Amino acid sequence: MAIETELKLRVADQVDTDALLAPLLEDAAPKHLKNTYFDTPDGQLAGWRMGLRIREVNGEREQTLKLADNAGSALSARPEYNLPVSGDKPDLAAFPAEVWPEGTDLGALQQALAPVFATDFARRKTLVANGQxxxxxxxxxxxxxxxxxxxxxxxxxxxxxxxxALFSIAEPLLVEGVQCFGLSKAARGNWLAKGQGAFDLSEPVPAISRAQSNDQVLQQALGAALGQWQQAEDAFLMQPGWQPLLALADALQYFRQVLSLFGGLVPRKASSELRQECQWLADQLAQAQAQVRLAKVLAGKSSAFKKLNISDELVELAQQRQQALPSLSSFTALLAGPRANKLKLAALKFATLKSWRERLDAGALAELDKPIKWFADTQLAKAFAELKRHLPKGMSLNDYVDQETRVIRYLTCCRTFAALYGEERALDGLEQWQDFLYGIEEAKRLDGVAQLAARLDLSEEDAEQLEGWLNRKRQSLVSAMDQSRQLGLNQPVYWP
Incomplete structure (x- = not known):
């Protein structure tokens, strides 16, 4: 068995690879690699996050089994087994018995194997960074x-x-059109075989335990954020749309919140440049969120929105605003650009190399290396107490909107430490706070309508009608958010 640790970079058609790679590849001759990937008809191996292939190079065959990788970021580490094979089908019995989940009927699995997809490519390779x-x-x-x-x-x-050494080689390669990429050839092949369906945009929960230190949980949480970040970006690349961009914004927000959550243990100077660049990307992605809000405004014409006398004028203004905002192609260019990819590389370096530990004294290192439970209890209690203090009864909609950051911080604590208390138990009560955040998003949409209307020369009648409509919508939101607030604050505390 070997552990394959690699960084994947997708290269756009317009990139001059001769100029980019000549100094590294020099006279490396290409090899023709043909691979056939296997699975059962119901995708059992893919469900286990395994990849099984036979590779043919110069008439010789080798079977490879790759096991589940890490959180799915561009930098992956996964165990793999490479063994000789003589036939056209992999021999599962040749792999160690412990790689298979308990209770696996290996004979039935072997019998069900069938080719799923194939890869055919030329590879040029060389050793760089003194063979590292x-x-x-x-x-x-x-x-x-x-x-x-x-x-x-x-x-x-x-x-x-x-x-x-890997990061030092990668950074100068991140020119325009070279993009950090998380989807392996096997993942893309399975996606193609299954009919190019929607990608997973879920929010992974860090797989932590009470035996881990504060430092280890920080690394796990950042890894979960980076995995979600890369998965959303990969989904956008394969199927451009606004939802992957919103998922990317959520992942970036979680990454930044984790840095803030552990800010008392990590020197702020060590992450200052990284946080500044994260803010830059967040500002760019805010334009995608604005596009989605405008789309909802336009969709409103088919419901209560059409009752307004000025609905046609508002729709026209919303359409003009949409055209002024970045398009999907603009985000494609943004995410393939050097700045966005060097930011992601910097985030990967921060999470994996942890060079910032060199700046800490013995006392600070000792705090980082303490067991996570006390820190988690303290952060959860503190975040929940902040919600209780700043969310009393009788708040206005604007007051609720102002508390968005505190709600997000509490959700970050719950998600980050969920596995310590039983994931289902820790996450069960978060629906109310998600509804609360949905209300804040709706409030921002209504503010957008008001801003559009402010550009119109309204008659007294139209202004009164608009104000009445907005007030009814806002009051309805306040009522719903009041209920979510009360249910959320009444949830039983699951930490000591």
């Missing part, structure tokens, strides 16, 4: 029958122990 990193440049395609996806990607795979 293997650089591979792959060009070809992934195919399921007549349906194919292109392969144009760089893989930087660790050969030594110095992970810093």
């Amino acid at each position: 990193v293997e650089l591979c440049w792959d060009q070809g395609e992934i195919c399921v029958g007549e349906r194919c996806l292109p392969i144009r990607e760089l893989e930087l795979e660790m050969q030594g122990e110095d992970l810093k």
Whole structure:
């Protein structure tokens, strides 16, 4: 068994790869690699997050089994087994018995195996960074029958122990059109085979335990955020749309909230530049959120919105505003640009290398290395107490909107530490606070309508009608948010 640690970079068609890679690849000759990937008809191996293939190179065959990887970011680490094979089908019995989930009927699994998709590509590779990193440049395609996806990607795979070397090689490669990428060839092949369905945009919960230290949980939480970040970006790349961008904004927000949550243990100077760049990307993604709000305003014309005398004028203004905001293609360019990708690389470095520990004295290091439970209890209690203090009865809608950051911080604590208390128990009571945040989002949409209307020269009658409509909507929101607030604050405390 080997542990494959690699960073994947997708390369756009317009990138001059000869100029970019010539100094690294030099005279590396291409090899033709043909791979056939196998699974059961019901996708059992994919469900276990395993990849099984037979690779043919120069007439010789090798079977590879890759086990579940880490959180799904561009930097992945996963165990793999490479063994010789003679036939056209993998021999599962050749792999160690412990790799299979308990109770697996290996004979039935072997019998059910069938080809799912194939990859066919040319690879040029060389060792760089004094042999610490293997650089591979792959060009070809992934195919399921007549349906194919292109392969144009760089893989930087660790050969030594110095992970810093991988980042030092990767950073100068992040020119315009070279993008950190999380989807393996197997993941893309399975997606193509299953009919190119929607990607998972869920929010992963860090897999932590009470045996871990504050430092280890920080790394796990940042890893979960980076995995969600990369998954959302991959989904946008494969299926451009506004929902993946909103998921990306959520992932970035969680990453920043985790940095804030552990801010008393990590020197702020160590993350200041990273936090500034995160703010820049958050500001860019706010334009996608504005697009979605405007889309809801326009959709409102088919319901209560159409009752307004000025509905047509508001729709026209909303459409003009939409056209002035960045389009999906603008975000495609943004996410393929050097600044966005160097930010992601910096976030990966911060989470994995943890060079900031070098700035800490013995006392601060000792705090980081303490068991997580006391820190988690304290942060949860503090965040919940802040909600109780700042969310009394009788608040206005604007007052509720002002408490958004406190609600998000509490949700961050709940998500980050959920596994310590029983994930289902810890997350069960969060629906009310999610509803509360939905109310805040609706309040922002209504404010957007009011801002659009402010650009119109309204008659007294139209102004009165608009104000009445807005007030009814706002009061309805306040009532719903009052109920969510009360239910949320009445939830039983599950930490000591």
